[in-house]
Amino acid sequence: MARDDSGHDDDPVAGAFAAVPRTPFLPAEQRRHAEVDAPLRIAQGQTNSQPTTVEIMLRLLEVRPGDRVLDVGAGSGWTTALLAHLAGPRGRVIGVERHEALVESARAALGEAEAFGVAEVRVAADGVLGAPEDGPYDRILVSAEAQGLPDALIEQLADGGVMVIPVGTTMHRIERHGDQLRDTEHGAFRFVPLVED
Template identity: 60%
Template sequence: MGVRLTRDAVRRALDAVPREGFLPASARTAAGRDAPIPIGHGQTNSQPRTVETMLRLLDVQPGQRVLDVGSGSGWTTALLAHLTGPDGWVRGVELVPELAQWGAENLAATSLTWASISPVVDDVLGDPEHGPYDRILVSANARSLPDELVEQLADGGRMVIPVNSRMVVVERRGGEARTSEHGAYRFVPLR
């Protein structure tokens, strides 16, 4: 039953946070396409079906603390904030400073004030200073599972991350990390 509720919550989030507001003005007419859309700096706004799958795998619950790595245009950060609700907290981090600023501006145009986006600090992966996190979403392909992100997960936490083009779910319990794979996907490189 929990999965069904999550799917309904994810669908409500996708309906409540239109993709158009997180695309360059010249690309907004393509917002309904189920395809990645370039947003500049070699980055893309991910394919909606892929985002939906990742959010379902992440299983975000109201009130959770969530980290969004590779927040880009801010769309996934806003979707995550919708899922956590105002009792939660979402922090997006982005490697490209110009995209972090643009994503923060896009996010500021919403009423999701419990979410924020910042540029990556000193090339640190994730945001260990504000962790641990109940959930971590990574929207860039890692060559191997980054231990530094696993360490930022709270006990009972879950991370969804593409690793070598395979979607991986990491669950952390008692200092141990269990992983499972959920299909093949293409993403820009993590670093």
């Protein structure tokens, strides 16, 4: 039976949550609330997402060891670190974030989580959604609310890849098979808006 270091048999998402605590990814004044199942404010008007929401998204994404993963709206860096744990040492995770002040604190927290080498957080390029220069990606996680399905991210998704993204208030799971997309809906959620330009 498969077993990870955290003792979670056959449940990589639970193992990731056990291995990557939320606390280092929160501002000092929010750390006492790390165990609360609610979104928490960080800098720049952004939030560290509710743990239950993050868990649902990660389970929908189904990251496999060795996957190349794009984390759009990396924010505090917590989801980037969780994705790095799931992708493992042969994987690669690139988090992009538009707020430079958040990128610095996210990088520091990633260092605490020992996710360097597998994961990085970078400032999103002006006018560019995602990180097309490093694609395509096996998995794309979007932690901000889009108004429609962004073509720019679909183009960065590898054949056979999966993207999880809130569109409006509905969570979507997109599978790409060649030029065909399979789109399924998975409940209502609230996120900060996705900046697409």
